[in-house]
Amino acid sequence: MSDKQAVYLDNRSYAVILLYTLPFVLMLLSLFVGRYHIPVSSVISELFLSSRAFLLGISLPMSTNHTVLFSIRLPRIIAALLVGSALSVAGASFQGVFQNPLVSPYILGVGAGAGFGACLGILLSDSYMFVQLLAFIFGLLAMFSAILMGKVSKGAGNLVFVLSGIIVGSIFTSLISLAKYIADPYDDLPEIVFWLMGSLSSVRYVDVLWLAIPLIIGITILLLLRWRINVLTLGDEEAKSLGVDIDKMRLVIIICATLVTSAAVSLSGIIGWVGLVVPHIARMLVGPNYVKLLPASIAIGASFLLLVDDLARTMTATEIPLGIITSLVGAPLFAYLIKRGRLGWN
Amino acid sequence: MELILDVKSLSFTYGTGAVFEDVSFSIEKGKVMCILGPNGAGKSTLIKCIAGILQPSGGSISILGRDTSLLNQSEIAKGIGYVPQQNDTVFPFTVLDFVAMGRTPHLSMFSSPKEDDIMITRESLKMVGISELEGSIFSKLSGGQRQLVMIARALTQKPSLLLLDEPTSHLDFGNQVKVLEIIKKLAVSGMSILMNTHMPDHAFLVGDNAAVLSGNRMMSVGKVADVVNNINMSSAYGIDVVVREIEEMDRKVCIPCNPSEY
Numbered sequence: 001m002s003d004k005q006a007v008y009l010d011n012r013s014y015a016v017i018l019l020y021t022l023p024f025v026l027m028l029l030s031l032f033v034g035r036y037h038i039p040v041s042s043v044i045s046e047l048f049l050s051s052r053a054f055l056l057g058i059s060l061p062m063s064t065n066h067t068v069l070f071s072i073r074l075p076r077i078i079a080a081l082l083v084g085s086a087l088s089v090a091g092a093s094f095q096g097v098f099q100n101p102l103v104s105p106y107i108l109g110v111g112a113g114a115g116f117g118a119c120l121g122i123l124l125s126d127s128y129m130f131v132q133l134l135a136f137i138f139g140l141l142a143m144f145s146a147i148l149m150g151k152v153s154k155g156a157g158n159l160v161f162v163l164s165g166i167i168v169g170s171i172f173t174s175l176i177s178l179a180k181y182i183a184d185p186y187d188d189l190p191e192i193v194f195w196l197m198g199s200l201s202s203v204r205y206v207d208v209l210w211l212a213i214p215l216i217i218g219i220t221i222l223l224l225l226r227w228r229i230n231v232l233t234l235g236d237e238e239a240k241s242l243g244v245d246i247d248k249m250r251l252v253i254i255i256c257a258t259l260v261t262s263a264a265v266s267l268s269g270i271i272g273w274v275g276l277v278v279p280h281i282a283r284m285l286v287g288p289n290y291v292k293l294l295p296a297s298i299a300i301g302a303s304f305l306l307l308v309d310d311l312a313r314t315m316t317a318t319e320i321p322l323g324i325i326t327s328l329v330g331a332p333l334f335a336y337l338i339k340r341g342r343l344g345w346n
Numbered sequence: 347m348e349l350i351l352d353v354k355s356l357s358f359t360y361g362t363g364a365v366f367e368d369v370s371f372s373i374e375k376g377k378v379m380c381i382l383g384p385n386g387a388g389k390s391t392l393i394k395c396i397a398g399i400l401q402p403s404g405g406s407i408s409i410l411g412r413d414t415s416l417l418n419q420s421e422i423a424k425g426i427g428y429v430p431q432q433n434d435t436v437f438p439f440t441v442l443d444f445v446a447m448g449r450t451p452h453l454s455m456f457s458s459p460k461e462d463d464i465m466i467t468r469e470s471l472k473m474v475g476i477s478e479l480e481g482s483i484f485s486k487l488s489g490g491q492r493q494l495v496m497i498a499r500a501l502t503q504k505p506s507l508l509l510l511d512e513p514t515s516h517l518d519f520g521n522q523v524k525v526l527e528i529i530k531k532l533a534v535s536g537m538s539i540l541m542n543t544h545m546p547d548h549a550f551l552v553g554d555n556a557a558v559l560s561g562n563r564m565m566s567v568g569k570v571a572d573v574v575n576n577i578n579m580s581s582a583y584g585i586d587v588v589v590r591e592i593e594e595m596d597r598k599v600c601i602p603c604n605p606s607e608y
Binding site: 005006008096099100101159224225226228230231233235236237238241242243244245283285288289291310 | 394397398399417418419421422423424426427428430433434435436437438439440447448450451453455456457458459481482483487515
């Protein structure tokens with residue numbers, strides 16, 4: 001009997017409180033690390049002075065420390081938190097809608113679509129903003145083509161969506177290869193390759209600001225609908241018998257999750273594993289009920305990607321692309337979880 | 347007696363062929379109706395039509411006098427609880443979370459179960475006698491326990507009618523009877539029940555009324571004693587069947603004759 005008993009964390013347990021304070025603690029600590037050395041005491045006094053100046057509405061004279069902390073480190077920290085939450089929420093939602101724990105946010109070809117958009121942006125212009133915009137648009141375009149293709153075969157369920165996603169993804173992957181093939185090998189090609197591996201090194205406030213809008217809208221809607229995602233995991237017939245308009249609900253959740261993924265990818269490039277592994281860790285801790293699972297995924301995903309980004313910008317003199325670290329950390333972690341049999345599915 | 351379900355000349359077509367045609371019957375409050383019939387006769391399809399999962403091609407279904415074609419999915423779910431044959435959920439929900447999903451038709455789009463909903467959930471668990479399973483993981487339970495949990499989930503919808511699609515088909519001998527006992531108990535407490543079964547004996551055990559679905563149509567419908575007889579059973583299943591009264595149990599049984607020797 002005892003092995004059938006669930007061992008999920010209670011919402012009031014210390015572990016859960018710790019889980020939700022973790023991103024904030026890491027956010028503060030991340031201000032202290034970086035290749036440009038600022039002594040701990042200077043960071044603290046800079047933080048103190050700036051918050052006082054902000055509260056009193058006065059402006060401080062610009063210092064190098066101030067610029068490094070608030071124009072370079074802080075936007076990057078916020079971006080890491082946002083991208084980590086976004087990929088994890090999207091992954092968890094897709095896993096629920098497709099009733100499949102092995103689904104990642106890139107299931108509907110969004111990653112490849114956004115990747116091609118970015119390639120196109122890099123080939124056509126030098127504006128970082130333009131690259132982001134095209135990545136975002138092509139990510140959404142990939143999703144809509146996949147949904148449209150899935151809709152053609154009427155009445156067919158989830159599997160058709162997954163197949164359409166594979167088809168759309170493969171088309172865009174070929175287009176990425178084409179873009180690499182024709183790109184200028186000294187200038188555009190390295191940029192494309194670097195973008196596809198994921199990085200937050202050139203993130204500024206303005207990027208965070210405009211991409212935060214679709215990101216927060218999507219995450220909010222998914223959070224509001226999180227009980228209904230539970231019901232969708234039961235399968236079409238049962239969800240219908242429980243009064244859920246499945247076609248509409250599935251579409252809304254897919255669109256929101258894609259919106260969020262697309263915005264995240266535009267900000268950071270393609271970062272694998274986060275959206276697949278984080279929901280599993282969250283499920284292991286708080287259980288599969290989406291009412292708890294989505295908030296926990298946000299906290300864990302945000303913390304995980306922030307840590308990874310801290311590593312990426314401090315470990316070596318040149319930055320290590322994020323996608324490399326998330327895979328190097330995420331894949332063994334996943335293997336360990338499978339071995340322990342602690343994954344939240346049988 | 348209050349009429350709970352009224353089905354009038356219902357038909358369902360899949361592709362070019364009719365699965366069933368001109369099916370009519372009704373269920374009163376607190377009565378159990380058993381649908382019998384061979385594999386592929388459309389018993390599950392009939393139940394799914396009534397549950398609003400499938401769209402019938404003709405005829406009408408009324409629940410408490412209201413035509414279900416005029417109701418939306420969640421209004422139907424408030425009146426009709428559906429218990430599937432089995433559930434293959436991949437995620438390890440606790441029994442409490444799983445059963446609480448029955449509250450969904452009563453919740454607005456953006457809300458999740460509150461304290462009252464959890465109270466109703468616990469009442470349903472108690473009603474089927476599995477309160478102690480509350481914290482267990484649904485997917486790790488035995489087939490019999492899972493069937494009871496799914497019945498509890500349907501009860502949590504607070505429906506007037508319970509639909510059970512072959513509730514005993516995956517269960518061992520003992521668990522079959524346990525599930526039937528719960529069904530009988532629910533009927534006594536006033537729940538109306540429509541169930542499919544492969545076992546004519548189940549109709550004698552719990553049924554007030556029975557119907558035989560065979561060859562695309564409702565072959566016979568009425569009191570169990572009138573419907574489950576030698577002639578109907580033999581013709582529905584295509585084998586020789588004997589129905590006998592067991593005197594010391596005051597109950598009839600239905601058994602197949604010895605297989606013919608070749």
